[in-house]
Amino acid sequence: MQSELKIYNSLSxxxxxxxxxxPPFVGLYSCGPTVYNEVHLGNLRTFTTFDVVYRYLMxxxxxxxxxxxxxxxxHLTNDAGEGVDRIEERAKLEMLEPMEIVQKYTNSFHExxxxxxxxPPSIEPTxxxxxxxxxxxxxxxxxxxxxxxxxxxxxxxxxxxSEHHDYGKLSGRVVxxxxxxxxxxxxxxxxxxxxxxxxWKAVTPNHIQRWVSPWGEGIPGWHIECSAMSCKYLGKEFxxxxxxxxxxxxxxxxxxxxxxxxxxxxxxxxxxxxNMLTVNGDKMSKSxxxxxxxxxxxxxxxxxxxxxxxxxxxxxxMLQSHYRSTLDFSNVALQAxxxxxxxxxxxxKTLLALKYIKDDAQxxxxxxxxxxxxxxxxxxxxNDDFNTAEAIAILFEMSKKINSYKEGLISISTLxxxxxxxxxxxxxxxxxDILAIDKEEKHDDGLAEGLMGxxxxxxxxxxxxxxxxxxxxxxxxxxxxxxxxxxxKEGTTWSRN
RNA sequence: GGUCGGAUGGCCGAGUGGCUAGGCUCAGCUCUGCAAAAGCUGCUACAGCGGUUCGAAUCCGCUUCCGACCUCCA
Numbered sequence: 227m228q229s230e231l232k233i234y235n236s237l238s239x240x241x242x243x244x245x246x247x248x249p250p251f252v253g254l255y256s257c258g259p260t261v262y263n264e265v266h267l268g269n270l271r272t273f274t275t276f277d278v279v280y281r282y283l284m285x286x287x288x289x290x291x292x293x294x295x296x297x298x299x300x301h302l303t304n305d306a307g308e309g310v311d312r313i314e315e316r317a318k319l320e321m322l323e324p325m326e327i328v329q330k331y332t333n334s335f336h337e338x339x340x341x342x343x344x345x346p347p348s349i350e351p352t353x354x355x356x357x358x359x360x361x362x363x364x365x366x367x368x369x370x371x372x373x374x375x376x377x378x379x380x381x382x383x384x385x386x387x388s389e390h391h392d393y394g395k396l397s398g399r400v401v402x403x404x405x406x407x408x409x410x411x412x413x414x415x416x417x418x419x420x421x422x423x424x425x426w427k428a429v430t431p432n433h434i435q436r437w438v439s440p441w442g443e444g445i446p447g448w449h450i451e452c453s454a455m456s457c458k459y460l461g462k463e464f465x466x467x468x469x470x471x472x473x474x475x476x477x478x479x480x481x482x483x484x485x486x487x488x489x490x491x492x493x494x495x496x497x498x499x500x501n502m503l504t505v506n507g508d509k510m511s512k513s514x515x516x517x518x519x520x521x522x523x524x525x526x527x528x529x530x531x532x533x534x535x536x537x538x539x540x541x542x543x544m545l546q547s548h549y550r551s552t553l554d555f556s557n558v559a560l561q562a563x564x565x566x567x568x569x570x571x572x573x574x575k576t577l578l579a580l581k582y583i584k585d586d587a588q589x590x591x592x593x594x595x596x597x598x599x600x601x602x603x604x605x606x607x608x609n610d611d612f613n614t615a616e617a618i619a620i621l622f623e624m625s626k627k628i629n630s631y632k633e634g635l636i637s638i639s640t641l642x643x644x645x646x647x648x649x650x651x652x653x654x655x656x657x658x659d660i661l662a663i664d665k666e667e668k669h670d671d672g673l674a675e676g677l678m679g680x681x682x683x684x685x686x687x688x689x690x691x692x693x694x695x696x697x698x699x700x701x702x703x704x705x706x707x708x709x710x711x712x713x714x715k716e717g718t719t720w721s722r723n
Numbered sequence: 724g725g726u727c728g729g730a731u732g733g734c735c736g737a738g739u740g741g742c743u744a745g746g747c748u749c750a751g752c753u754c755u756g757c758a759a760a761a762g763c764u765g766c767u768a769c770a771g772c773g774g775u776u777c778g779a780a781u782c783c784g785c786u787u788c789c790g791a792c793c794u795c796c797a
Contacts, residue, residue, distance in 0.1 A: 256797090397726080399793075471728095477796090552791085556734090558734060713755075
């Protein structure tokens with residue numbers, strides 16, 4: 227590949243050439259789910275985005291340590307005392323221990339990831355497993371004078387911090403406005419300013435999740451876990467931090483402040499933010515009631531869904547847009563993607579079965595140049611801030627070539643061996659390792675293969691006798707079982723619809 | 724209200740100061756006993772109004788509309 231990898235950095239609002247701190251190693255952190263509930267399709271878009279980032283970085287030769295956390299400590303929905311702890315709320319609802327809730331939805335999350343072909347990260351740390359690290363970090367922030375304790379809770383002092391550092395630089399907030407924007411909420415009196423946020427929170431006696439700290443029993447603040455865990459596993463300074471756009475403020479902004487407040491070092495070199503999945507133009511979210519679960523999608527069991535969709539078709543649908551654009555979900559869009567996806571996968575299978583025939587007499591320079599160019603362009607597109615949409619467009623160009631070789635419309639010998647092998651390698655790598663859309667659906671054992679072999683042999687007999695009625699009857703009946711028979715020049719093949 | 728982002732052909736969705744996005748749909752053709760698949764051809768768009776420029780959909784300004792964040796959120 228000729229081009230350098232460029233990443234759009236939310237911090238600078240520009241695409242920057244990616245320069246890792248310690249090549250060939252790359253530290254990648256992305257915010258994982260809070261496991262009080264099932265993840266929905268919108269959540270999955272972000273995880274898919276960073277899965278592709280992870281896969282691509284590895285593909286181009288980096289040794290990546292990918293850390294994606296699990297938030298399993300409950301956090302109050304606001305700092306002002308009357309906030310709800312969603313994990314405990316859920317625990318009461320399901321009459322389970324908070325840790326049972328956490329385990330249940332962690333398991334479910336992992337299952338969904340697997341179906342979506344999302345790789346497990348290198349390290350998947352939990353917030354509750356790192357209480358000590360979080361407490362230590364809070365101590366360091368207090369020691370540096372950027373936090374204060376009130377009634378067993380510790381708050382980050384945004385005003386104090388902003389006297390020395392730029393709070394709001396990631397999300398484009400103006401500190402003065404944040405500090406002025408005090409809304410008179412009850413129970414907010416503990417905080418010196420409305421902009422301050424809890425990094426340790428005292429809990430009421432009936433709260434189930436609780437840990438001992440120097441400030442009494444309580445729970446860690448939401449933002450501190452990512453700071454503490456990224457620091458522990460990737461260092462005080464690391465390469466890439468990702469997450470959904472909706473985490474930019476306050477979560478990521480707070481992370482920067484905490485890390486700088488504790489250690490005086492800007493933690494992240496490249497901030498990446500994945501945009502939202504929308505439904506009829508509105509952000510998909512649980513509170514808006516327009517979200518659905520992956521399992522509903524795969525089963526087609528939701529009023530918004532006209533039919534069931536295969537996980538890989540949905541993954542492809544997401545990858546057909548750029549991660550920084552919003553992507554609008556709709557049945558027509560998904561069905562269009564489904565067809566394009568099937569086309570690409572058919573080409574992939576064709577390619578795996580294709581045989582290269584070397585014949586130097588048939589070589590055509592323009593064909594070789596064209597195919598070589600495609601192989602380079604597809605990397606150029608990915609190097610341009612992981613533009614999967616454009617990369618997929620190139621794959622479709624390659625697809626036309628590959629199908630033409632198969633159909634004999636273009637002789638495969640127009641390519642020299644090196645170019646053909648390059649095409650093969652690149653196409654397979656993109657489908658299988660980078661976009662990772664080749665996961666076969668769970669089907670039966672080899673029985674179908676065997677039965678179809680028998681049926682097609684018998685059908686060939688009647689076809690040889692030009693008994694088209696019998697031949698078509700077999701084909702029509704199989705079609706009713708969603709099996710498509712294709713009579714090609716090289717014999718008959720079949721596929722599931 | 725503040726901050727930021729977006730408006731692209733029948734639909735989805737990239738991108739860009741002048742050169743084909745791509746997919747889906749539709750029409751036609753080739754191939755085929757017929758289908759399916761595949762290939763080819765056609766359909767040429769960038770919200771509106773100004774400005775900069777030899778040239779803008781792409782840069783600047785204004786207008787309209789939409790969204791995100793500002794509270795838990797991927």
